[in-house]
Amino acid sequence: MLVSAILTSVGINSALCVLFFVLYSILKKQPGYYEVFIPRLLTEGNSKRRSRFNLERLIPSTGWLPKAWKLSEEEMLSSSGLDAVVYMRTITFCLKVFSFAGIIGIFILLPVNCSGTELHQIDFADLYSNSLDVFTISNINLGSKWLWIHFSSVYAITIFTCYLLYREYNYISSKRIAYFYSSRPQPHQFTILVRNIPVSAGGSVSDSVESFFTEYYPTTYLSHIIVRRTSKVQSLINDAKQLYKRLLHLQSEPSEQKCKQAGLFGQKVDHLDHYGKRFEDLEQNARLEQSEVSLAKDTHAAFVSFKTRYDASTVFHMQQSSNPTHWLTEEAPQPNDVFWPFFSSSFMGRWISKLAVVVACILLTILFLIPVVVVQGLTNLSQLEVWFPFLKSILTIAFVSQIVTGYLPSLILMLFLKIVPPIMEFLSSIQGYISHSEIERSACNKVLWFTIWNIFFATVFSGSVLYRISIFLDPKNIPSKLATVVPAQASFFIAYVVTSGWTSTASELVRIIPLICSLMTKCCAASTDDEIEVPSIPYHRDIPRVLFFGLLGIAYFFLAPVILPFLLVYFCLAYIIFRNQFINVYAPKYETAGKFWPTVHNLVIFSLVLMHVIAVGIFSLKKLPLASTLILPLPVLTLLFNEYCRKRFLPVFKAYPAEILIKKDREDQNDATMSEFFDKLVTTYQDPALMPIQYCADSDSLNRPLISPAGMSM
Amino acid sequence: MLVSAILTSVGINSALCVLFFVLYSILKKQPGYYEVFIPRLLTEGNSKRRSRFNLERLIPSTGWLPKAWKLSEEEMLSSSGLDAVVYMRTITFCLKVFSFAGIIGIFILLPVNCSGTELHQIDFADLYSNSLDVFTISNINLGSKWLWIHFSSVYAITIFTCYLLYREYNYISSKRIAYFYSSRPQPHQFTILVRNIPVSAGGSVSDSVESFFTEYYPTTYLSHIIVRRTSKVQSLINDAKQLYKRLLHLQSEPSEQKCKQAGLFGQKVDHLDHYGKRFEDLEQNARLEQSEVSLAKDTHAAFVSFKTRYDASTVFHMQQSSNPTHWLTEEAPQPNDVFWPFFSSSFMGRWISKLAVVVACILLTILFLIPVVVVQGLTNLSQLEVWFPFLKSILTIAFVSQIVTGYLPSLILMLFLKIVPPIMEFLSSIQGYISHSEIERSACNKVLWFTIWNIFFATVFSGSVLYRISIFLDPKNIPSKLATVVPAQASFFIAYVVTSGWTSTASELVRIIPLICSLMTKCCAASTDDEIEVPSIPYHRDIPRVLFFGLLGIAYFFLAPVILPFLLVYFCLAYIIFRNQFINVYAPKYETAGKFWPTVHNLVIFSLVLMHVIAVGIFSLKKLPLASTLILPLPVLTLLFNEYCRKRFLPVFKAYPAEILIKKDREDQNDATMSEFFDKLVTTYQDPALMPIQYCADSDSLNRPLISPAGMSM
DSSP: OBHHHHHHHHHHHHHHHHHHHHHHHHHTTOGGGHHHHOHHHHHHTSOOOOOOOOGGGGSOOOTHHHHHHHOOHHHHHHHHHHHHHHHHHHHHHHHHHHHHHHHHIIIIIHHHHHHOOSSOOOOSTTGGGSBGGGGSGGGSOTTOTTHHHHHHHHHHHHHHHHHHHHHHHHHHHHHHHHHHHHSOOOGGGGEEEEEOOOOOTTOOHHHHHHHHHHHHOTTTEEEEEEOOOOHHHHHHHHHHHHHHHHHHHHHTOOHHHHHHGGGGHHHHHHHHHHHHHHHHHHHHHHHHHHHHHHHSOOOSOEEEEESSHHHHHHHHHSOOSSSTTSSEEEEOOOGGGBOOTTOOOSHHHHHHHHHHHHHHHHHHHHHTHHHHHHHGGGGOHHHHHHHOGGGHHHHTSHHHHHIIIIIHHHHHHHHHHHTHHHHHHHHHHTTTOOBHHHHHHHHHHHHHHHHIIIIIIHHHSOSOHHHHHHHHTOGGGHHHHHHHHTGGGHHHHHHHIIIIIIIHHHHHHHTHHHHHHHHHHHHHOOOOGGGOOOOOOOHHHHHHHHHHHHHHHHHHTTTOTTHHHHHHHHHHHHHHHHHHHHHHTOOOSOOOSSTTHHHHHHHHHHHHHHHHHHHHHHHHHTTOHHHHHHHTHHHHHHHHHHHHHHHHTHHHHHSOOHHHHHHHHHHHHTOTTHHHHHHHHHHHTSOGGGSOOOOSOOHHHHHSTTSOSSOTTO | OBHHHHHHHHHHHHHHHHHHHHHHHHHTTOGGGHHHHOHHHHHHTSOOOOOOOOGGGGSOOOTHHHHHHHOOHHHHHHHHHHHHHHHHHHHHHHHHHHHHHHHHIIIIIHHHHHHOOSSOOOOSTTGGGSBGGGGSGGGSOTTOTTHHHHHHHHHHHHHHHHHHHHHHHHHHHHHHHHHHHHSOOOGGGSEEEEESOOOOTTOOHHHHHHHHHHHHOTTTEEEEEEOOOOHHHHHHHHHHHHHHHHHHHHHTOOHHHHHHGGGGHHHHHHHHHHHHHHHHHHHHHHHHHHHHHHHSOOOSOEEEEESSHHHHHHHHHSOOSSSTTSSEEEEOOOGGGBOOTTOOOSHHHHHHHHHHHHHHHHHHHHHTHHHHHHHGGGGOHHHHHHHOGGGHHHHTSHHHHHIIIIIHHHHHHHHHHHTHHHHHHHHHHTTTOOBHHHHHHHHHHHHHHHHIIIIIIHHHSOSOHHHHHHHHTOGGGHHHHHHHHTGGGHHHHHHHIIIIIIIHHHHHHHTHHHHHHHHHHHHHOOOOGGGOOOOOOOHHHHHHHHHHHHHHHHHHTTTOTTHHHHHHHHHHHHHHHHHHHHHHTOOOSOOOSSTTHHHHHHHHHHHHHHHHHHHHHHHHHTTOHHHHHHHTHHHHHHHHHHHHHHHHTHHHHHSOOHHHHHHHHHHHHTOTTHHHHHHHHHHHTSOGGGSOOOOSOOHHHHHSTTSOSSOTTO
């Protein structure tokens, strides 16, 4: 690819970004779009719809930028939780790494690369007409001593990144503990989920739980709630609630409309009657189902609450029964985080569904490119003309054919990629996790590896899936193969950063899909304030994206340092835009207290090792075997560093230590509100579907049917 | 190899076995060798030295056979502990598997193999002159339908073995729990080892432990003992004790000897004086060192005891400090099992020593064959004559040259193999384990994989180490390579079973090395009864041997069923001989309560998967690709079965479940002797080197300097 081509792409995408910024700053000020652009502020009551029109509303402004910039970490922590802080720290981590890498890359490596003559001499007179390859390591002459600079820079960036990783892990683990210290008593801290409860003949699960815990934990056991399958009754209740709302709507229709409908008055009464009858039927059905569920065979699982955090934690940590597949304990999720349409309490059932999901993920990852490749057959115009002869006349138009062959395939690939996060989320949800947050973390990992396999490796080894697999089955030759193919794709990935990175991040600001949805609902019905749903940020979509760009940056750092400025621009955009979105749009639905960081850490380590493997290959290709050998200790040391971090920090992310739990419990002993808290705790995990049906306009529970109404910071 | 050659080998080795049996039954009856053959019975007082000579003593007898045969599992459990039971059950497990395999192999597979004509027709007229290959799968014609019988038998043996494995795991885990239930209160059940204790400036480790546990576990904490480095003072005390014994010996020398030494009386008095003075010096040094150690900077580790088993277990299971590298908890070993000359309490120190040991093991495994190959240069006689010209005349003698070329290299290989278990034990001991039993378990694993790599893989891929590694770096071709080389080595491994298996097991009966030692000490000095040391069985030498034969049997079962009868004979020999040794020779020094079984289980699973991989290769070589494909689910299912067993049984082998601990604690509440037990518990883990020096003839503590005198079933 020529420099001019890249610059064109940069130009187009910069223009797009500016367009999005302008669009955002105008639309944001229109009261009609408040629920799209500032839903969080609206529900928090910090912003009111101003219906008075003024010209100012149509002038683009940059007022939101300083506001987003000034947001401190403490404010963010208190308003959006530790997960948002971890997400923003991931971006600043990448900014730090690539600032350092950028300085080395642009001021040291780039001039060295340009000085080479392996491909061809650089044409300083007409920079635009140079191929991008001139700026990569490929241009360095074979056996050149200049390669030692690349060698040193690989060491430098590895040491710098590991140092930052260590500091960051340390900081986030201390934040996690501080967060726990400062949190008010929360139900999930006192509760565990017990599965595979063995039931004696004739007895019920509830009796079994009661007798087990009163026998073995008489002083600490507080209460329990049996888990039941309520998806059917839940859907009945939802139907009833929706019908109820429609009824209300019909009854309260404004008089002018009534007048208009005068001729149809008889019909309206019919409507009311009809809906009223259906509503009564539904309600009765729901009540019937409720009582049936309460009597039915249950799921052999229960939430068991204890009097202190420490006691709950000891029961969670220890194997309870002499049969390790009975009385399995798990940390309870936050009450509003509970999710189990696919809950399976049997040991084998969960195990098999887990295996099935692993197989499904592998199949999806392997087979993903098949539809894409078929669609990319579009590039072959003559084939298309054979299939669809009637298109012949249109396809002869140069512009149309350019779009069809040049833009459509990549657009289709992008669309296919868009549906991956929801698919992975679905797969994770049937894997047996019992909380939204666990599902999201698992989906995040799945999307991450899917992206790496199907974008990075699929691009560099531009062959069939079987070819890619065969490469990994031949571990000896991986470095040399990577070294041959990875530098060749530098220009593609620069274009990818600019297109997918810049533009999609800027489009995050405009929130295209919610905007379209809002426009469509506006055409159909007027919405009211209390129907606004504040979204939560989909970490399983955004974390993999940030990390994938991090991987690209680290892998290409010493091969093609030209990529680094583009990446820096991307991370700056992401930094400011996501801060803004955390203020205006996203509200946390649950809190993992920083559990996403180990994923980030692992991927950065993977990226470093990938860079080392490529370096080994490159230096042997460039006839510098000594450098190739001297790189070898680096991946070993990096992996050892990773192992050390796992031992040093990871345990805190798995469970809180005894010291902290006991301290926190002691603090509570003097708290007068604790008895009230324990009273509430007994019913917190009660399934909302089994409680008396309430017909308030509870939009929240309608939109998220399986989340109990108990707030997250009860 | 021809049938006749194998039969010759069988003949020679059977004769050797009979010889060992005869020798044993005679020597065993000689009072002079009681401490070699029945040390256990002697120390237990069940057998007395009969000095009266009678002819019966010189006639071989078989009286010990029925005695060993009749020993029931309960008797064995009470006399030799659960580990011995697990060891014997490993042998009976192999007997069961290979009885089943033998029936299929000899009555179904063998006739099928013989019916083939791929290599050559079997010569029934002169069976002896047939090559052994005629009896292997290599003789089956390409694409023959008969191969489906082999295919089915692979499935049959896998299912049968897995069924037995499941039953056995189930049985042993229930035995383990029963053993715990029936055990009397033991110090290690109430104690944990805490490492990496942070010390505040100016404070001592003891203060730190005291304040931490009284703060966080005020109701359950009992006492603690700081671990100190006592190897120096221990060696001083040992010297002093030995000197004291020599003094006693000199003083109490019988009068007749005194008379003899009359002329040297002056000298003797000098001796007494001299030794007396040296003894006083030593004693003073030891006392000085003792007080120094007590004041010195300690190891930042302590044994902490609790009031109940459950409390100790919860502290062990939970991370204590918010820094996961501080207050590391570990289950305490039995007091007589403690071992720490190489104890390192620092987190990094242990980690680095572990890494160093892993590297050392890998290096040893990879480089082991180099000295052996050099020595095996002996087979090249002409080379030897060039090196040592003076040997020329001797080497021309046919017999000598046969020995040198034929027997010496394999003898040297065997000797090298003999030193592997001690080396591995040493490596495990510096790895940071704190008990003999842990060291032995770790060494057992090391020896096992060493044996598999350096005997099985080194024999089948009879190439250089690099060649073997290159094979495993090319995973696609492993099945076909294994399928080519493994059947070719069938006759070698039959000979190996007969030579190494039969003879070395029979020689276990005669206890060659202790016998030689005993003969040598007899020449020098008369031994007394109270110096007898009862050995414990070296599991890290014997378990890998049994398992390696199991691996051979499973791998060769469908390739060369001829091997199975020889294996069955081996397991029968091992069964009767080890039962006898458990009665007469070995006494347990510590008890892991069946923790060796998971190792056995894993190796059997590995053997099965190895067989499947070979089967995949064989069936494609034999042009039966369908069978090759249909084998593929088998390793997957086997590994899933293994995973299930890990989940179902392994947790019980890691730690006892809460249910059992609590029940056991409740039983003790009514026990009047518990207060006495707790009084003792406070000092049980006191290092014997720091206690007042006692000069009783405590042979036991002399021979095992770092084992505290508190018995294992205190």
